[in-house]
Amino acid sequence: MTKVTAQLSVSLDGCYAGPRHDGTGNWMESAESLGFFRVTRWVIDAMAWRERLGFAGGEQDTNSQIMAETFAAAGAYVMGRRMADGGEVPWGDEPPFRAPVFVVTHRPRETLVRGGGTSFTYVTDGVAAAIERARAVADGRNVAVAGGGELVRQVLKAGLLDELELHIAPVVLGAGMRLLDERLDLDGREGIELTPIRVVHTPQVIHVRYAVGGRARLVLDDRGSGGGPARVEVAAGD
């Protein structure tokens, strides 16, 4: 059955890149880039990713296997406009997706057909429509929300995401582009409940995959701890 999935590399504090680049100067020299390359270091080392991108070398390890599974599981992609624009030239004639990609944008454009099975179709009627377009051609595999983080958050917020996998790199960035924050518009008395599906840890990164439940009101449940918050604060550290 086709699931809508997303996976993102983040720091322990949930940043998938450094502070957003303001567009002036070279992105590669920006703080956004520095944070981004730190949390995705495991990806760039993975042979399965390097092969897709046509780069030599790489590690044939657990991280690489997870990356290979990630590519194999996707039958179609949904992508944000910023990512698609940034990738169009460098991805060249044979982009690494090898599947149909549906780009969420406000600007109508003819479908761009590339080699190796990749095509870019520009969808102007919203992310839900893009997901349905992708689902229709995913051939039983998953619809992968390729990113960027803004789009992943939008899909989660809309309740359209079935699975979320975070690859947590052992670093704290403190400042940066955060996936999960106030922009989800949770009101402080509700949460999005998750069910862990798989946890794989390596020295470079912890891979945590969750099934995404719906939004749910938080119910006070102190398990008979006797009430007073202070009692609970003891073991919980606050």
Added chain:
Amino acid sequence: MTKVTAQLSVSLDGCYAGPRHDGTGNWMESAESLGFFRVTRWVIDAMAWRERLGFAGGEQDTNSQIMAETFAAAGAYVMGRRMADGGEVPWGDEPPFRAPVFVVTHRPRETLVRGGGTSFTYVTDGVAAAIERARAVADGRNVAVAGGGELVRQVLKAGLLDELELHIAPVVLGAGMRLLDERLDLDGREGIELTPIRVVHTPQVIHVRYAVGGRARLVLDDRGSGGGPARVEVAAGD
């Protein structure tokens, strides 16, 4: 050798409680409390914690074993003033620490000696001094920063923390009191590097313990990925 440690239960998005209670009305009915009880649910179920608090029942499971280890490893505690004030009455004559507690505060006060080996010593010359006072009496066990989250962040920011363990509950709160954020004053071009020591996962929570390295400048290292950020964005989801 005595280490300075901290452990905190958080949501997947790094919140250890809901939005901070404004002090009006009942804390137990606040959004802060709702989020706090959600991320600490595993603690309240743990027999090792319930025994310390004098509550009946509880689960004798992996989570409980981790809680038991956490209590056993601490030879002395450092605690924030808000937590100490909140706990003083409910903890009663035999607080659960069973070790000396050093409270970081601006208000001088005589040491409060309780039963079962717990004492509260009020330290007015800062967190570093409180940690040294605790280290001197920890008898080779760890100095545990008991919380709250503000104090844990302060200790991490000051470079005084040797180990940080997060207990990550499978929920997204979106809004709440966040442990790791801009208040660490990282400038977007540096990070705090961590080394994973132990990862234990249960259906209720993922326990992730890290050794804390120092602040380090982030070095651009694209592992020969060919430069363009877009190429890297493919697999990383942004």
